[in-house]
Amino acid sequence: MGATASADSALKRARLARNLTLEDAAEGLNAITGGAADASLLSAWESGRRRTGTRNRAGLCELYRERSEVLFAHQDGAAASALEASGTGAVVKLLTRWTDLMESMVEVVDGAREQLVVTGSRSREEAYLAAIETTLAQHPDLVHYRVLYGPPRHRALAEHLVRLLELRDPASRRNGVKTLHLGIVEAPDALERFFVASENAAVIPLPSLHGADGFDCGVLLGREAAVGLVHHGREACGSARQVESIDAVRALPVRHP
Missing domain, CATH: 1.10.260 (434 Repressor (Amino-terminal Domain))
Structure with missing residues (x-):
């Protein structure tokens, strides 16, 4: 004892x-x-x-x-996390083309059954955003965390957030569990993180050299690293300001309407 x-x-x-x-x-x-x-x-x-x-x-x-x-x-004083310790060994595949990046991100979303974490404020790809909405509609027990770093950069993301809130009410519980968490990190010096992660896999898109808002490559990570990112995203969402009503989302300014 x-x-x-x-x-x-x-x-x-x-x-x-x-x-x-x-x-x-x-x-x-x-x-x-x-x-x-x-x-x-x-x-x-x-x-x-x-x-x-x-x-x-x-x-x-x-x-x-x-x-x-x-x-x-x-x-x-603790040792590095599994993600930090695994280094490049966590990388399943290097995604060097935009089409490969989008396909892998959609596959991560489609394969999520327990948890789906998405971070960043620059999403605008319609097929990817639609995949998130479809997965949430088809799997009501799936818990989704969306973490924004500053307001949405594009109207497509703001509209996506509204559709999420039309699909699910953050105030409701399914089997006692809250299944939709939306938060915004507002500290101007916070490092914006970009990833989509489920309990099985994750993709980290890398900013394009050709434009600040674009992504054209990334890395696909395996289960161990994905679980670490899920925990990181949940923690980030727990520290963020909640924006969990349609009015709150619509009140956010959009940088590129």
């Missing part, structure tokens, strides 16, 4: 000391940050499987009344 307790992180011990369940702690954190962290994400932070972002660190410090260096020592 004592050995198990001593192996617990300070983050977990702080929660247990306050007699909070993971669900209680997530609710308390979200009340502070306005985010959408859930019990499974909190568990990943406590175990050190995932690193906690700046916003959620501040929220947990406030919730538990403890210093950051105490609560997150187990994360800051």
Whole structure:
């Protein structure tokens, strides 16, 4: 018993000391940050499987009344994630043509059954966006996270977000689970990340040398790296400001209408 307790992180011990369940702690954190962290994400932070972002660190410090260096020592001293450690070994295929990139991204979407995470604010390819909508319509238990980095760059993405909200209500639950999460990272210095990931595979598109808003190549990643990206995307969404109503989406400015 004592050995198990001593192996617990300070983050977990702080929660247990306050007699909070993971669900209680997530609710308390979200009340502070306005985010959408859930019990499974909190568990990943406590175990050190995932690193906690700046916003959620501040929220947990406030919730538990403890210093950051105490609560997150187990994360800051932890080994690199599986994605970081695997390096180029995680790459299944280099996608050197735009058509290959789009085909692989659509295949990742089509193959998602449990979780689908998409990040970035520059999507505009109709077939890709339509594939996301079709997959969500066909698989109601699939949990979808969409993380924007700043407002949508193109009208096509803004309209896609509206259609997602017409398909699913973020306030509803299916078997007790929220299945649509939409968030926007508004910090101007935040590094915009681009990827689509499911529980099985992921694609990271790479910005084109011919234009800031375009993508013409990328990498296809296998299951292990994809799972890491799913966790990263969920954490990013949990730290982001929620935009989970049609009015909230329509209020976002579009850079290229």
